[in-house]
Amino acid sequence: MTGIVDLEQVNKFYGDYHALRNVDLSVAKGEKVVVCGPSGSGKSTMIRCINRLEEHDSGRIVVDGKELTDDESKIESVRREVGMVFQAFNLFPHMTVLQNLTLAPRLVHKKPRGEAEEAAMKYLTRVRIHDQANKYPSQLSGGQQQRVAIARALCMNPEVMLFDEPTSALDPEMISEVLDVMTDLAREGMTMICVTHEMGFARSVADRIVFMDNGEIIETSTPADFFAAPKTERARTFLGQILAH
Amino acid sequence: MSFDFALIATSLPKILQGLGLTLNLLVVSTLLGLLLAVGILLMRLSQHAWLVWPAKAYIYFFRGTPLLVQLFIIYYGLPQFGLLRHSFLWPLLREPYWCSVIALALNTAAYVSEILRGGVLGVDKGLIEAGKALGLTKFQRASRITTPLAVRLALPAYSNEIVSMLKSTALASTVTLMEMTGVARTIVADTFAPYEIFIAATIIYLVLVWFIQTAFTLIEGYANRHVRKG
Numbered sequence: 001m002t003g004i005v006d007l008e009q010v011n012k013f014y015g016d017y018h019a020l021r022n023v024d025l026s027v028a029k030g031e032k033v034v035v036c037g038p039s040g041s042g043k044s045t046m047i048r049c050i051n052r053l054e055e056h057d058s059g060r061i062v063v064d065g066k067e068l069t070d071d072e073s074k075i076e077s078v079r080r081e082v083g084m085v086f087q088a089f090n091l092f093p094h095m096t097v098l099q100n101l102t103l104a105p106r107l108v109h110k111k112p113r114g115e116a117e118e119a120a121m122k123y124l125t126r127v128r129i130h131d132q133a134n135k136y137p138s139q140l141s142g143g144q145q146q147r148v149a150i151a152r153a154l155c156m157n158p159e160v161m162l163f164d165e166p167t168s169a170l171d172p173e174m175i176s177e178v179l180d181v182m183t184d185l186a187r188e189g190m191t192m193i194c195v196t197h198e199m200g201f202a203r204s205v206a207d208r209i210v211f212m213d214n215g216e217i218i219e220t221s222t223p224a225d226f227f228a229a230p231k232t233e234r235a236r237t238f239l240g241q242i243l244a245h
Numbered sequence: 246m247s248f249d250f251a252l253i254a255t256s257l258p259k260i261l262q263g264l265g266l267t268l269n270l271l272v273v274s275t276l277l278g279l280l281l282a283v284g285i286l287l288m289r290l291s292q293h294a295w296l297v298w299p300a301k302a303y304i305y306f307f308r309g310t311p312l313l314v315q316l317f318i319i320y321y322g323l324p325q326f327g328l329l330r331h332s333f334l335w336p337l338l339r340e341p342y343w344c345s346v347i348a349l350a351l352n353t354a355a356y357v358s359e360i361l362r363g364g365v366l367g368v369d370k371g372l373i374e375a376g377k378a379l380g381l382t383k384f385q386r387a388s389r390i391t392t393p394l395a396v397r398l399a400l401p402a403y404s405n406e407i408v409s410m411l412k413s414t415a416l417a418s419t420v421t422l423m424e425m426t427g428v429a430r431t432i433v434a435d436t437f438a439p440y441e442i443f444i445a446a447t448i449i450y451l452v453l454v455w456f457i458q459t460a461f462t463l464i465e466g467y468a469n470r471h472v473r474k475g
Contacts, residue, residue: 051377051378052377053374053377053378072383076380076382077380079377079378079379079380080380082378083378084375084378086371086374086375086378088371090369090371090372090374090375091375092372092375092389092390093372093394093471093472094393094394094397094471095471096471103379103381103389104379104380104381107381107385107389108379108380108381108385136470136471136472137471138471138472149375152379153378153379156379156380
């Protein structure tokens with residue numbers, strides 16, 4: 001396994017509940033992987049293990065050569081290389097958009113304020129929201145907040161971006177503005193692991209689709225194969241449900 | 246018996262002579278109590294049972310017994326211990342002022358640590374995760390995310406506690422301190438007119454509470470400026 005993110009026989013339990021079962025996944029630099037599957041299938045748990053928001057119970061997770069263990073400094077160094085976008089945006093409500101973006105670069109990378117703000121404005125422009133820099137998150141729409149959250153993660157110059165159902169909390173008319181930004185990011189060569197139900201996005205952007213059910217990866221294929229001819233019955237059922245209307 | 250409005254007017258300036266001590270007790274014990282509360286809060290939120298347990302016991306004791314009783318224990322009870330009379334604490338414990346400050350501070354610390362704990366528990370877990378995901382250290386997450394948000398959440402309950410503390414300072418009069426209620430009681434002893442005198446004291450307490458409430462309204466408005474839509 002020589003990917004930038006490697007999961008090897010990863011298991012995770014919540015009490016008696018077996019949330020991840022022998023998960024193997026290797027993501028190469030620049031690769032875009034979409035993770036899908038029914039709710040409760042372990043998708044979010046898996047990507048949350050990659051930056052140690054969840055601890056795995058057995059197996060190995062290696063990110064850019066660093067294995068995740070209890071070693072707090074290693075965890076922090078992995079987190080600095082891995083950006084994450086959450087379903088609920090999770091912008092800091094007491095800080096302006098600009099402060100949200102400059103907080104980590106200033107504290108973690110010790111960037112001077114001017115430099116951090118300059119970089120922040122660059123990313124805000126990229127996500128097409130630079131005119132909102134001095135507003136508070138509560139003054140923005142959901143779609144705008146999620147784009148700010150993406151820009152905030154990008155400000156740390158991550159090697160890998162994790163997306164945990166980034167459009168699931170959005171009103172329908174705001175989904176495309178977020179997917180457009182994610183598509184741009186994919187074109188620029190970012191390594192991305194996205195948990196999403198947006199099958200149109202998966203079809204056009206993903207190099208690989210990982211289908212999970214019941215804590216296991218049960219199918220990995222290219223989007224073309226996955227949508228045309230899913231190999232497993234469970235994937236067929238899932239696609240039937242999600243594409244039915 | 247006739248009600249003497251003039252007596253209210255003449256006793257107001259006399260009672261106000263106790264204002265300085267009332268405010269002094271309030272400010273000193275509130276600040277000491279806040280410091281102590283933060284320490285108890287950190288113990289209470291710790292992962293270690295040997296830190297959590299004493300914090301819980303402390304909170305249970307000081308919330309579970311009357312402040313007046315706590316004050317009496319400190320003022321009348323502790324000097325019974327010869328050990329204390331010969332310790333470095335004695336210069337403090339023989340002063341009614343310090344006994345009052347200690348009782349007020351110990352008592353408010355129990356309440357304030359619980360108020361702050363409510364604030365900490367109210368902070369959205371997702372925001373802490375966002376801080377983790379950005380690579381912030383535990384200390385950075387605590388200082389930049391948890392603390393400012395927890396303080397905002399705790400402000401309304403904290404303003405309640407300050408008002409409550411103002412009223413509690415009146416108990417210091419029971420250990421001979423001449424704060425406002427103490428002064429009022431001496432005037433009553435001279436004039437035999439408790440009604441007018443205590444109404445005068447009431448007026449001053451209400452004015453003080455009005456200032457405290459207004460100050461907190463302003464602070465809360467400023468702290469929550471990010472919530473307004475614009």
